[in-house]
Amino acid sequence: MPIEILMPALSPTMTEGKLAKWLKAEGDAIKSGEVLAEIETDKATMELESIEDGVVGKILVAAGTEGVAVNTPIAVLLGEGEDASALSAAAAPAAAVPVAALVPLPAAAEPVYASFKRQTVREALRDAMAEEMRSDASVFLLGEEVAQYQGAYKVSQGLLEEFGAERVIDTPITEMGFAGLACGAGYAGLKPIVEFMTMNFSMQAIDHVINSAAKTLYMSGGQLQCSIVFRGPNGAASRVGAQHSQDYASWYAHCPGLKVLAPWSAADAKGLLKAAIRDPNPVVFLENELLYGQSFDVPDDPDFVLPIGKAKVERAGTHVTITAYSRMVQVALDAAELLKAEGIEAEVINLRTIRPLDIATIVDSVKKTNRIVSLEEGWPVAGIGSEIAAVMMEHAFDWLDAPVVRVCGADVPMPYAANLEKLALPQIEHVVEAARAVCYRR
Amino acid sequence: MAAKKKERGASEPTPEELVRYYREMLLIRRFEEKAGQLYGMGLINGFCHLYIGQEAVVVGMQAVAGPADSCITSYRDHGHMLVCGMDPKGVMAELTGRAGGYSRGKGGSMHMFSREKRFYGGHGIVGAQVPLGTGLGFAHKYTKDDGVAHVYCGDGAVNQGQVYESFNMASLWKLPVVFVIENNKYAMGTSSVRHAAGQELYKRGAAYGIPGEPVNGMSVIAVREAAIRALEHARSGNGPYILEMNTYRYRGHSMSDPAKYRSKEEVTKMREQHDPIDQLKEKLLADGLIDEAGLKEIDREVKALVTEAAEFSQASPEPDPSELWTDVLIEA
Numbered sequence: 001m002p003i004e005i006l007m008p009a010l011s012p013t014m015t016e017g018k019l020a021k022w023l024k025a026e027g028d029a030i031k032s033g034e035v036l037a038e039i040e041t042d043k044a045t046m047e048l049e050s051i052e053d054g055v056v057g058k059i060l061v062a063a064g065t066e067g068v069a070v071n072t073p074i075a076v077l078l079g080e081g082e083d084a085s086a087l088s089a090a091a092a093p094a095a096a097v098p099v100a101a102l103v104p105l106p107a108a109a110e111p112v113y114a115s116f117k118r119q120t121v122r123e124a125l126r127d128a129m130a131e132e133m134r135s136d137a138s139v140f141l142l143g144e145e146v147a148q149y150q151g152a153y154k155v156s157q158g159l160l161e162e163f164g165a166e167r168v169i170d171t172p173i174t175e176m177g178f179a180g181l182a183c184g185a186g187y188a189g190l191k192p193i194v195e196f197m198t199m200n201f202s203m204q205a206i207d208h209v210i211n212s213a214a215k216t217l218y219m220s221g222g223q224l225q226c227s228i229v230f231r232g233p234n235g236a237a238s239r240v241g242a243q244h245s246q247d248y249a250s251w252y253a254h255c256p257g258l259k260v261l262a263p264w265s266a267a268d269a270k271g272l273l274k275a276a277i278r279d280p281n282p283v284v285f286l287e288n289e290l291l292y293g294q295s296f297d298v299p300d301d302p303d304f305v306l307p308i309g310k311a312k313v314e315r316a317g318t319h320v321t322i323t324a325y326s327r328m329v330q331v332a333l334d335a336a337e338l339l340k341a342e343g344i345e346a347e348v349i350n351l352r353t354i355r356p357l358d359i360a361t362i363v364d365s366v367k368k369t370n371r372i373v374s375l376e377e378g379w380p381v382a383g384i385g386s387e388i389a390a391v392m393m394e395h396a397f398d399w400l401d402a403p404v405v406r407v408c409g410a411d412v413p414m415p416y417a418a419n420l421e422k423l424a425l426p427q428i429e430h431v432v433e434a435a436r437a438v439c440y441r442r
Numbered sequence: 443m444a445a446k447k448k449e450r451g452a453s454e455p456t457p458e459e460l461v462r463y464y465r466e467m468l469l470i471r472r473f474e475e476k477a478g479q480l481y482g483m484g485l486i487n488g489f490c491h492l493y494i495g496q497e498a499v500v501v502g503m504q505a506v507a508g509p510a511d512s513c514i515t516s517y518r519d520h521g522h523m524l525v526c527g528m529d530p531k532g533v534m535a536e537l538t539g540r541a542g543g544y545s546r547g548k549g550g551s552m553h554m555f556s557r558e559k560r561f562y563g564g565h566g567i568v569g570a571q572v573p574l575g576t577g578l579g580f581a582h583k584y585t586k587d588d589g590v591a592h593v594y595c596g597d598g599a600v601n602q603g604q605v606y607e608s609f610n611m612a613s614l615w616k617l618p619v620v621f622v623i624e625n626n627k628y629a630m631g632t633s634s635v636r637h638a639a640g641q642e643l644y645k646r647g648a649a650y651g652i653p654g655e656p657v658n659g660m661s662v663i664a665v666r667e668a669a670i671r672a673l674e675h676a677r678s679g680n681g682p683y684i685l686e687m688n689t690y691r692y693r694g695h696s697m698s699d700p701a702k703y704r705s706k707e708e709v710t711k712m713r714e715q716h717d718p719i720d721q722l723k724e725k726l727l728a729d730g731l732i733d734e735a736g737l738k739e740i741d742r743e744v745k746a747l748v749t750e751a752a753e754f755s756q757a758s759p760e761p762d763p764s765e766l767w768t769d770v771l772i773e774a
Contacts, residue, residue, distance in 0.1 A: 008482035011698030032475075044700035048482065071484050140584070166584065172614070177573045177607025184577020184591075187562050188512065190584060211567050212574055219553035221546035222769035224562070256770050280772040 002057060003077040009070045010039060010046045017041045018066045019074060024056045036075070037063075054079050110312070113299035122292040124266035125155050125231075128273035129193060131302070133163055136191060139277055142169040142178055143195030143232075152197045153233060153292055179205030179230070183212040186226035186282075193277060196232035199248045199286060205230075206251075213282035214257030229276045231285035234262070235326060235377045236414060236425055238290065245414035245421075247378035249325065252284040253355040253387070259308055260354040262286040264329035266296035268352055271306030279308060286354075288327045311358035313365065317345035320435045321365040323388055324375040325351040328426060332375050335431035344439055354384060362388065363395045370401040371438040375431055380408035402438040407431050455505070455666060457731040463505060463662045464726060465740050467497035467719045470521040472748045473530055474693075477520065477537055481697045485756060486537045489566075490551045493521035495692040498718035499624050500525050502665025503592055503685075506673060510582065510589030512560040514575040516596060517552035518624075518691075519564045526561040528554070530747055534755035542758030546765060560589075569595060569602030572621070576608040579619035579682070590618040590676045598629025600643055606650075609682070613650040616681040620672045621647070623686045624659065630695040631703040644686035652682050659687030660716040663725075690716070 007017065018040040024030050035047045036056075057078035061068055068074065119127070133139045140163075145152045147160040147170040160168040171178040175196065182192035196202045202209065213226045236245035252260045259281055263269040269287070276283040298304070314329060315336050324332040329350045336346040347365050351358065366372050372392060374385035385406030392404050410424040436442050455463070474492040481490050493500075496518075504513070504525045515522045523533050528544065536543025536554050544554040552566040562578060565571040575593030582589040599605060600623055612619045623644070629637045640646075644654030653675065658664040665687065672683040690712045694701040701709075726732045 006483055009484045009487065010482070014698070041698070044702065046700050049478075172607075172610055174607040174610065176604045177576075177611055180570060180573025180604060181577035181580055181608070181611060184514070184562070184574035184579075185581045185584070186577070187574065188578050188581030188585075190581050207567055207570060208573070212565070212570060216555075216563075217772065218769045219545055219549040220555040220563075220769075221544065221548050223545070224555040224557060225772055259771070 002079070002082050003052060003054065004073045005036070005075040005077055007061070007068045007070050007072045007074050008039065008048055010041045014041045014070060016067050016069045019061050019063060019068050020045060022059060022063045026056050026059055028056050030054060030056060030077070050077065052077060052079075057082070110306075113301050113304065115300040116297035117300045118295050119266045119270075119298045120293055120295050121263075121266045121269045121287070122153065122155050122157075124270035124296075124298055125273055125287065126157055126159065128270045129156070129277070130159060130162065132274055132277040133159070133167065136277075138189065139191045139193065140167040140169065141193045141195060142171050142182060144171055144173055144197045146170060146195050151195070153289060155292065156195070175201050175204035176208065179208040180212060182228055183208050183226055186213070186228040187216070187224055191227045191277065193229045193231060196230065198244060198289070199232045199234040200244050200246055202230060202232065202248065209252070209258070209282070209284065210255050214255050217281070218257060225280055226282055227280045229273070229283045229285055231273070231276075232287060233289040233292070234286035235288050236409075236421070239416060239418065239421060241416045242413035247376065247409065248284075249286060249354050249376065250378055250383045250387070253357075253384065254382075257282065258355060259283045260286065261308065261352065262325040262354055263352065264291065264326055264350050266294070267298045268306065268312075268350070270298050271304055272308070272352060274305045275308050278305070283308075286326060291327055306352070309353050309356045309358055311352055311361040312350045313347060313361065314350045315346065315348040317347035317369065319344045319346065319369055320371040320373060320439055321347045321349060321362065321369045322373045322375055322431065322435065323349045323351055323362060325354060325384070326377070328375045328377055331426060331428055332431060334428045335435065338428065338432050339435050342436070342441070344435060344441065346435055357387065357391065359391055359395060362391070366392065366396045367399045370399055372400070373405050373407060373431065373434045373438060375407045375426055377409050377425060379411050380406055381411065383408055402440065405434045405438050407434050453667075453670065455663065459505065460722065460726060461732055461736075461740075463501050463666075464719065464722050465744065466501045466525055467662065467722065468740060468744045469530070469747060470497045470501070470524055471719060472744050473524060473534070473751065474520060476748045476752050477534065478693065478697065480534075480538065480752060480755070486551070487539070488550055489517065490537065490697045491518040491695065492691070492693045492697075493518055495712065495717075496624055496626060496659065496689045497521060498662040498665050499622065499659045499687045499689055500594070502662040503620075503622060503669045505662070505666045506669045507592065508589060508673065508677065510560075510587045511592060511673075512562060512578045512582070512589055513592045513594075514562040514571045514578060515564070515594035516568065516571055516599065517564070517566050518596070519552065519554065522594065523554055523556070523561055523564075526556065526559045528556050528559055528561060530751035531754040534751040535758045538755040538758070539760065540755060540758035541761045541765075542754060547761040548765065548769065569599040569604050571595060572599065572602070572605045573608045576612050576617060576619055579612060579617035580615070582618050583615070588677065590620055590673050592620055592622060594622045594624060596629065597623060597625040597627065597634050597643060598632070598637065600646055601629075601637060605646075609647050609650045609652055612682040613647070613652050616679060618676040618679075619682040620669070620676050621652075621682060621684045623684065624689055625686055626689050626691045628691070628695065628703065631699070631701075633703065642686070644684050647682070647684045652684055654684030654686060656686045656688060659689030660718045660721065662718055662722055
C-alpha cells in the first residue's frame with residue numbers, strides 16, 4: 001500500500017514548519033533511514049528520514065513552502081509496482097475534559113475511649129512509631145541524629161535500643177540523598193519514616209517528595225506505590241531566624257498525590273502518625289517544636305488511631321467558626337475564651353489534615369455560625385486561608401454573613417529580634433479582632 | 443530475555459547467549475527506529491529519548507543479572523525496559539499515550555515501571571534515579587534477598603550533587619548497588635570535556651572508596667565481563683561498584699535535538715567502526731556461530747515484534763477520560 005508521508009512534529013511545541021528542501025525527487029528510490037527532506041522547525045533545521053524502503057511517488061508540498069502544518073501529507077511513498085491512490089488520514093476525536101468534583105469525606109464519629117494517659121507530644125510521636133515498628137517489620141526510621149543521639153529533638157528516644165541499627169538509621173547530613181533513598185526503598189515495598197531535622201531542610205529534598213514520591217503512583221498507572229512518611233518540626237520555633245522558621249503546609253498541600261497532616265495535641269500526634277505510617281500513600285507530617293514538650297491526654301488504647309482527612313471540632317460555638325492547625329489551635333482556643341467574655345461563642349476547628357481538607361466539617365460549622373476566620377502561621381499568599389476562602393465561596397457562599405477573614409503570619413521572612421518575631425506571628429489578639437470583625441462587633 | 447536465568451560467575455558466554463544478545467540489541471535498535479518514525483508521524487509526542495548506539499550497555503549488564511536484581515534508569519529508558527523483559531507492545535503503547543501502555547497512557551516515554559520485572563523507572567529528573575536506585579539497594583540489603591540494584595545514569599547526571607550523596611551512603615552502608623554511568627559523551631548538547639572536570643568518570647567514587655572501571659560500552663562482551671566483576675563485588679557485601687560505559691548515542695538528545703554540537707564525521711565514524719550490533723554480528727559470522735540465513739531469521743522475528751508493537755500502539759484506545767482522576771492516591 002502506498003505510504004503517505006506526513007509533515008513530522010520534530011519538537012514537542014512544533015505545530016508547523018518550513019519544508020526547506022527535498023533531497024529526493026519524484027521517481028527516486030529511497031531506503032529506510034535515508035534522508036528525504038530538510039524541515040525547518042521553530043528551533044532548528046532537522047532531517048526527515050524515510051520510514052520505509054520505496055520510491056517517491058509524488059511530492060505534495062514544494063520545497064520552500066512555509067507554515068506547513070504538522071501531519072499535512074507532504075509526499076507519497078510507493079512500494080514495488082504501486083501507484084498513488086487516495087489514503088484517508090483518520091483524525092483523532094477530541095476527548096471531553098471532565099471537571100474536578102470536590103467530594104467531602106463522609107463524616108464518621110470518633111470512637112469514645114475509656115481511659116487516657118498524660119503524655120507529651122514528643123512521647124506520643126515516639127510511641128506511634130514504636131507501635132507501628134513492632135507490628136510491621138517493613139517500617140523503619142531514618143534521618144539525621146535519629147539513632148545514637150536519640151533524635152535532635154529527642155523524638156526517637158529509645159528506638160535504636162529497641163529496634164537496632166538496621167531499622168533506626170543515622171544518616172549523613174544529606175537530605176536530598178536520604179529522601180531519594182527512602183523513596184527508592186518505598187518503591188521496593190518498605191515503609192520508610194523519613195525524619196527531617198526540621199521541615200526547613202526538606203527544601204533540599206522537595207524534588208523527591210514531589211517528583212519521586214507524590215507523582216509515581218499516577219505516572220505508573222497505579223502500578224508502583226510509595227508508602228512513606230516525611231516528618232519533622234515545621235513552622236516557627238523560637239528566635240531561630242528566617243531560614244529555620246517557616247510553615248510548609250501550603251507548599252505541600254498544593255500537590256496531588258500527597259497527604260498532609262498537621263497535628264496539634266499529643267492525641268493528634270499519636271493517632272495521626274500511626275495512620276500516616278499505615279497509609280499506602282506518601283504523607284507529609286508537619287510537627288511543631290514548641291509543642292513537643294506540651295502534655296495532653298492520649299487515649300490509652302492499643303488500637304487508637306485517627307482518620308486522615310477528618311477535622312475535629314475542639315470547641316463548639318454558634319457565632320463564628322475559627323479554623324486552625326498545629327500550634328495555632330491553642331491560639332484559637334485562647335482567643336475563643338476571650339471572645340466568650342464579650343458574648344461571642346467561637347467554634348474552633350482543628351483541621352488536623354491539610355490535604356485532603358475536611359470541607360464537610362468546615363461547611364457544617366459555617367452553616368451554623370455564618371462567619372469564618374482562618375488562622376495559620378504561614379504566609380498569606382496562596383496559603384491555607386486562601387484555600388479555605390475559596391472553598392467557602394464554592395460550598396458555603398449562601399450561608400456567609402460576612403467575608404472570610406484570614407489571620408496569617410506577616411508576609412515577610414521571619415525576623416530574629418524578639419519583638420519583631422512576635423509581630424510576625426499571629427497572636428491571640430489578632431484572632432479576637434478578626435472574630436469581632438466578622439461578627440460586626442468592632 | 444531469559445537473561446536472569448544465567449548462572450552467576452560464568453565467565454564466557456555460550457554461543458546461544460551471544461546470539462541472544464544480538465537479538466536483544468537488534469530489538470532495541472529496531473524498536474527505537476520505529477519510535478522515531480512514529481514520533482515523526484505525530485503519534486508519539488513530548489520528550490522521546492532514543493537509545494540507538496548504546497544497546498550493548500544494558501544488554502551486557504542484564505545478561506548476567508541475578509534473579510532478584512532491580513533496575514532503574516533515567517529518561518532514556520526504552521532499551522532497559524525491553525531487556526528487563528517488558529512487553530514491547532506495552533512500551534510502545536505508552537509512547538503513543540494509549541490505554542494499553544504500561545502506565546495506561548499516563549506516564550509517557552520517561553515514566554514506565556514494572557514491579558513484576560523489577561524495573562523501577564523511567565525518571566525524568568536528571569540524577570534523581572541515583573538516590574532512588576540506592577534505596578532499591580538499601581531494600582535488597584534490608585530484606586536480604588541477595589539482589590543488587592543496577593542504577594544507570596548518564597555522564598551529564600554525574601555532576602548532580604545527589605549522585606555523591608548516594609555514593610557516600612551506598613559506600614558507608616555497603617549497599618549492593620552497581621552504578622552504571624552511560625557516558626555517551628554529551629550531556630544534552632554539552633560535551634563531556636565542557637561539563638566534567640576530569641574525564642575519567644569511573645574515578646568519581648574514589649573519594650568514597652568505591653572501585654570503578656572504564657568499560658568499552660560498544661562491546662556487549664566487554665560490558666558483560668565487567669558486569670560479572672561488579673555484580674559479584676556488590677552481591678558479596680563489599681558495597682557499591684562503578685562501571686563507566688564508554689558509549690555513544692547516534693541520535694540527538696531527544697527527538698527535537700538537531701545535534702549540531704558534533705560533526706557528522708564523528709557520528710559516522712562511531713556508526714561504521716564501533717557499532718555494537720555490527721561488531722557482534724561480525725563475530726558471530728566469523729566464529730561460525732550463525733549464518734546469514736540465521737541472521738535474516740532474527741531480523742524477521744525482531745521486525746515482526748516491532749511491527750506488532752507499533753500496530754498495537756496505534757490500535758489501543760486512548761485512556762478513558764475517567765482515568766484522569768484515578769491513581770492519584772491509593773484508597774486506604
